[in-house]
Amino acid sequence: MNPQDILPFTRPEIDEDTIAGVVEVLRSGWITTGPWCARFEQALSDYFGGRPVLAYSSGTVTMEIALRLLGVGPGDEVITTPLSWVATSNVVLAVGATPVFVDIDPATRNIDANRIEAVITARTRAILPVHLAGLPADLEAIYAIAARDGLRVIEDAAQAIGSLWKHQRIGSFGDFASFSFHPNKNITSIEGGCLVLPADADVDLARRLRLQGVQRSGLDGMDVDVVGGKSNLTDVAARVGWGQLQHIERFNARRRDLAQRYFAAFDALGVEARGVQLPPRDFIQSNWHMFQIVPPPQVQRAALMQALKDRGITTGVHYPPIHLFSLYRKRGFQPGDFPHAETVGASILTLPLFPGMQDSDVTRVTDALDAVLRQFGL
Numbered sequence: 372m373n374p375q376d377i378l379p380f381t382r383p384e385i386d387e388d389t390i391a392g393v394v395e396v397l398r399s400g401w402i403t404t405g406p407w408c409a410r411f412e413q414a415l416s417d418y419f420g421g422r423p424v425l426a427y428s429s430g431t432v433t434m435e436i437a438l439r440l441l442g443v444g445p446g447d448e449v450i451t452t453p454l455s456w457v458a459t460s461n462v463v464l465a466v467g468a469t470p471v472f473v474d475i476d477p478a479t480r481n482i483d484a485n486r487i488e489a490v491i492t493a494r495t496r497a498i499l500p501v502h503l504a505g506l507p508a509d510l511e512a513i514y515a516i517a518a519r520d521g522l523r524v525i526e527d528a529a530q531a532i533g534s535l536w537k538h539q540r541i542g543s544f545g546d547f548a549s550f551s552f553h554p555n556k557n558i559t560s561i562e563g564g565c566l567v568l569p570a571d572a573d574v575d576l577a578r579r580l581r582l583q584g585v586q587r588s589g590l591d592g593m594d595v596d597v598v599g600g601k602s603n604l605t606d607v608a609a610r611v612g613w614g615q616l617q618h619i620e621r622f623n624a625r626r627r628d629l630a631q632r633y634f635a636a637f638d639a640l641g642v643e644a645r646g647v648q649l650p651p652r653d654f655i656q657s658n659w660h661m662f663q664i665v666p667p668p669q670v671q672r673a674a675l676m677q678a679l680k681d682r683g684i685t686t687g688v689h690y691p692p693i694h695l696f697s698l699y700r701k702r703g704f705q706p707g708d709f710p711h712a713e714t715v716g717a718s719i720l721t722l723p724l725f726p727g728m729q730d731s732d733v734t735r736v737t738d739a740l741d742a743v744l745r746q747f748g749l
Contacts, residue, residue, distance in 0.1 A: 382727055487516050582602075586600055627659050
């Protein structure tokens with residue numbers, strides 16, 4: 372099969388203005404953190420309603436920075452979901468704290484807010500919900516719990532830029548919100564992320580933590596009073612991110628349109644009656660970062676992925692349950708701890724969805740899935 376005939380599950384769209392802008396940055400001689408990073412941060416702040424925003428080299432370190440700003444460390448617990456990219460809980464381990472998992476709502480695939488209070492202890496410091504595939508978790512319930520129990524909230528909004536909760540843009544309200552600009556996200560800066568900070572956050576400390584804790588004064592003054600890291604965003608990446616942000620409404624509108632086309636095609640094929648679980652049909656709040664299905668139990672995911680690959684269709688797995696990784700099994704987690712996450716995580720499959728897809732690509736995917744299901748006798 373020719374490479375041009377292969378349909379990826381995602382592909383970033385970079386316009387010519389952004390490409391030309393990157394060339395200008397390279398020619399300027401200032402390619403690390405500088406004026407374009409500041410411009411990108413201001414554009415993001417404007418997008419999130421004027422809240423403080425800092426850009427970083429990834430959407431992982433942003434969560435770790437938030438935890439450090441809150442003083443979360445050894446002896447503390449952070450509540451989160453077992454169905455996410457492992458970074459969500461790894462950052463909790465990175466600061467020396469303990470992740471406490473709560474099973475998902477099998478319909479939304481997000482953390483089940485009704486189960487959170489049962490695991491709160493005297494050591495609980497924060498709740499770290501994930502907006503999986505761009506569908507917001509139940510923030511009304513989560514923030515109500517946090518307020519009652521004196522907890523902080525760090526939203527893993529890596530996949531949720533442009534998503535809404537109760538008609539408010541994710542990141543424009545609430546506590547901390549962490550976003551990723553990885554190439555598979557709705558906008559990209561090649562690699563990168565940003566942290567939206569609440570009013571009581573120490574923005575200066577958050578800035579220092581991304582570059583070795585250095586604090587400068589005057590032309591030659593320098594001091595370090597905290598252990599920082601190296602997670603600053605380059606101007607090259609910031610220029611890409613700024614260019615992407617100009618198109619986010621168009622990108623997300625196209626994603627919604629493609630998702631609607633998926634549903635229409637799948638409805639015509641009757642796949643739900645054949646045991647395929649489709650995602651929630653939310654065209655108000657979700658930014659449709661991913662379109663994920665859960666095939667019926669008798670269809671092995673690997674076999675389905677291979678059959679689609681043979682037809683030139685690339686799929687992804689987002690995500691295996693975190694608590695079943697060896698790192699977490701060594702910490703005492705075991706199969707059966709979170710049955711809903713385990714059931715979904717064992718089968719969930721991400722289908723192609725990105726703004727550059729053609730309408731015919733959706734038909735190609737749905738027809739291929741239909742053919743594969745028939746091969747399995749469904």
